[in-house]
Amino acid sequence: MIFDKKYKVLENRHLSGITYLLRIRAPELKDAPAGSFAMVRPTYENQYDPMMRRAFAIADIQGEDILLFYDVYGKGTQILTHLKEGDQVSVLAPLGRNFFPYNYEHYVIVGGGIGFAGLSLFMKKLRQMGKSFKAIYGVRRKEQLSMLEWIKDNGFENDVIVYTEDGSYGEKGLVTRDLDKLITEKNDTALAVCGPKGMMRAVMDVAKKHKTPAYLSLESKMACGFGICIGCVVKDTQNDSYVRVCYEGPVFDGYRIKF
Structure with a gap:
């Protein structure tokens, strides 16, 4: 079931770089699938600039709280930074129809930048199921490692390899x-x-070389979040058609998608 409600803000703080953490009390979303996302309205009811909601991965569920990590790029996300503890925020969630499969024995999880927030809840689910995995977290420089605190707080230090392109933290190099x-x-x-798309293309090149199954959680700008506006389509090469990231996704077989 999808809920369109106002939820209480419990926390909204800057982490590092341009990334913020938004914690919302949303008991209806406590069973949201790993890989699902939320559409958050940055403005109040009587404000219409910007008009559209912003899409964020549901990065974690802690009791009745959901955690959203977001980068500040434009007007909408800048407005979100002004939310304070106790404020109400309008959220449409959980969204998406296709998520990561759990039928493999081992997983290699690859997250680039804020994309790691699209994988973090999946990591928790894998651990709860006793599945084997190793995660890669890659950024350009240390200040972009906004989820290090989450990794440590949740006991994933030994499961995650951190890469920075400039060598300022962890391993030097690309994911x-x-x-x-x-x-x-x-x-x-x-x-x-x-x-990022460039990173996912590079990962798919390696996957194809070894014929390794690969599932991509795609990031896209969205207007509606549930398939009406047709604004987030990607090419499905297997069916020679287009699919919507928000509705047929957000997770796709990487061998089928051209992006």
């Missing part, structure tokens, strides 16, 4: 540096990926 080794060292391995 693909050791990917060949990571996806071939265990049998029945699948990739779960979320991040």
Whole structure:
């Protein structure tokens, strides 16, 4: 069931770089699937600039609270930074119809920048199920590692390899540096990926070389979030058609998508 409600803001704070953490008390969303997302309205009822909601991955569920990590790029996300504890915010969620599969023995999770927030809840679900996985968290420089606190608070330090392009934290290099080794060292391995398009293309190049199953959680600008506006389509090469990220996705078989 999808809920369109106003929820109480419990926390809204700057983490690092341009990234903020928004914690909302939303008991109706406590069973939201890993990979689902929320459309958040940045303005109040009598304000219409900007008019559209903003899409954010449901990055974690803690009791009756959901956590959303968001980067500040434009007017809408800038307005969101002014939300204070106790404020009400309008949220449409959980959205999406296709999510990560759980039928593999081992997973290599690859998150680039804020894209790691599209994988974090999946990581928690895998751990709860006793599944084996290794996660990669890649950014350009240290100040963009906004989810390090979440990783430590949830006990994932030994499960996550951090890469920075400039070597300012963790391993120096791209997320693909050791990917060949990571996806071939265990049998029945699948990739779960979320991040910039260039990064996902590079990950898919490695996956195709080894014929490793790969599932991409796509990021896209959305107006509606539930398939009406047709504003977030990508090419499905298998069916020679277009699919909506918000409705047929947001997770797709990486071998089928051209982006």
